[in-house]
Amino acid sequence: MIIKSPSRLHMSLIDLSGAYGRIDGGIGLTLQDPNFVLFAEPSEKGIQIDFDDSIVDNRIIEDYNKKINDAASKMIEYYDDGRGFYFKVMKAYPPHSGLGSGTQIALSTAKLISEFNGDSLDSLTLSTIIGRGGTSGIGTFAFDKGGFIIDAGRSIEEKDSFLPSAASEVRPPLLFANYDFPEDWEILIVILSSADGVSGKEEVNIFQDYCPLPKNEVLEVSHLIFMNMVPFLLEKNLPAFGTAIDKIQNLGFKKVEVELQTDKLKNLMNKMRELGAYGVGMSSFGPTVYTIFDKNNKYIVDEMKEYVGDDGIVFTTKAKNSGHEIIK
Numbered sequence: 081m082i083i084k085s086p087s088r089l090h091m092s093l094i095d096l097s098g099a100y101g102r103i104d105g106g107i108g109l110t111l112q113d114p115n116f117v118l119f120a121e122p123s124e125k126g127i128q129i130d131f132d133d134s135i136v137d138n139r140i141i142e143d144y145n146k147k148i149n150d151a152a153s154k155m156i157e158y159y160d161d162g163r164g165f166y167f168k169v170m171k172a173y174p175p176h177s178g179l180g181s182g183t184q185i186a187l188s189t190a191k192l193i194s195e196f197n198g199d200s201l202d203s204l205t206l207s208t209i210i211g212r213g214g215t216s217g218i219g220t221f222a223f224d225k226g227g228f229i230i231d232a233g234r235s236i237e238e239k240d241s242f243l244p245s246a247a248s249e250v251r252p253p254l255l256f257a258n259y260d261f262p263e264d265w266e267i268l269i270v271i272l273s274s275a276d277g278v279s280g281k282e283e284v285n286i287f288q289d290y291c292p293l294p295k296n297e298v299l300e301v302s303h304l305i306f307m308n309m310v311p312f313l314l315e316k317n318l319p320a321f322g323t324a325i326d327k328i329q330n331l332g333f334k335k336v337e338v339e340l341q342t343d344k345l346k347n348l349m350n351k352m353r354e355l356g357a358y359g360v361g362m363s364s365f366g367p368t369v370y371t372i373f374d375k376n377n378k379y380i381v382d383e384m385k386e387y388v389g390d391d392g393i394v395f396t397t398k399a400k401n402s403g404h405e406i407i408k
Contacts, residue, residue: 081195082119082170082407083188086400087111087179088222089267090364091325092334093215094302096287098236099295104253105233107305108218109261110226111269113397114173116184118148120192125164127152132170143175147182151189151210158209159197167192177271178368183212183219188404191223195406203403204252213252214239220252226402228313230305232256242291261399262316268381270352270369272345272392283365290336301332318374322358325372329361337365345369351387355380 087110094105129148131141148167156163167189175181190206203224207213213220217231231253239250308324329338329349338346341362349369352360357371357380373380385394 081121081192082117083192083404084115084117084171084407085184085188085223085404086226087114087116087173087181087184088219088363089361089368089370090178090180090216090218091361092301092305092328092332094305094332095233095298096242096291096293096333097295097298098240098242098292099298101236102233103236103239103242104215104231105256106216106218106231107309108216108222108229109267110222110229110400110403111179111267111397112400113395114179115171116173116181116188117169117171118185118188118192119168119170120189120196121166122196123164123166125162127156127164128166130166130168131172132168135169135172137174140172140174143181144169144172144185147185148189151186152193154210155190155193159193161197163196165193165196174271178363178366180219180222180364183207184223186210186212187220187223191404191406204254207252214250217253217255221255221258222403224403225255225258226400228259228261228399229255230257230310242287257310259310259313260401261313262318263398263401265316265318265372265374265399266378267397267399268352268357268371268373268384268394269397270348270384270388270392270394272348272367272369272388274342274344274391286336286340286365290333293332293336297332297335301328301334304328304331318372319358322372325359325361326353334362338362341366348388352380352384355383355387 089109091107190210194201203220207220221229234253304324312321349360356377360371388394
């Protein structure tokens with residue numbers, strides 16, 4: 081059995097203040113490319129993992145080995161039937177790039193095992209079993225739903241501390257809203273080779289050092305999302321949607337994430353704006369930077385390829401308005 085799962089942009093967390101009784105919440109967008117493809121079949125016992133010959137990056141191999149092992153072990157324990165599984169990673173993309181590889185790896189692994197056990201568990205149930213989505217539900221719902229996603233966060237009675245998803249043990253949040261993204265809007269992705277995303281203990285420390293955030297910034301982020309981004313998305317007003325993306329980079333926890341980046345990455349974002357991008361954002365803790373464009377400013381793709389040169393990768397993709405695909 082083979083599963084193909086998407087990547088995602090994590091555009092912003094919503095409330096890291098907690099002043100109004102809830103925390104977390106987030107917005108994100110599901111991408112067609114890059115994607116993750118995993119083959120699996122039952123075996124007598126244990127967990128075995130192979131990689132396609134095209135995957136040679138040791139960072140990818142080490143990270144994917146760990147995440148597949150962790151998720152598979154939890155699912156095997158959940159079903160308690162004594163079987164093992166053989167996995168082969170057929171297509172991969174870099175970890176800690178801001179594109180959500182960790183959640184897609186774990187959920188793909190869990191989903192295949194659930195299918196072999198005659199279940200069709202949804203991503204919310206799978207995330208709960210394997211311990212994903214403790215802060216953001218964007219990756220969880222990108223896996224099942226696709227499109228533009230808003231998750232509902234959680235009550236401070238359920239979660240009373242500020243932590244990234246990988247360090248939080250609460251259940252995933254509920255889905256608040258899910259919208260199809262316009263098919264004629266394209267997405268430009270730039271990942272600098274000289275930039276690294278933030279993860280692990282460093283990410284935990286940032287949450288603890290900077291939260292809770294001022295409640296006035298939380299209010300402004302919420303207003304931008306619900307009275308700008310979503311209405312402009314529904315109206316298919318890309319320039320105004322892009323302006324909202326730009327404004328969010330200077331507010332709330334996204335402001336913290338951007339300010340902690342290198343000057344080189346911040347200069348890249350400013351260069352995109354100078355070239356005519358409608359709005360420029362950073363996904364999660366980076367280093368992925370994105371803008372959404374259409375036929376009227378498509379020239380920025382070639383301009384950015386020339387600007388970045390050999391110091392990174394520049395590619396275009398589109399939103400994926402559906403989740404994972406299983407090929408039996």
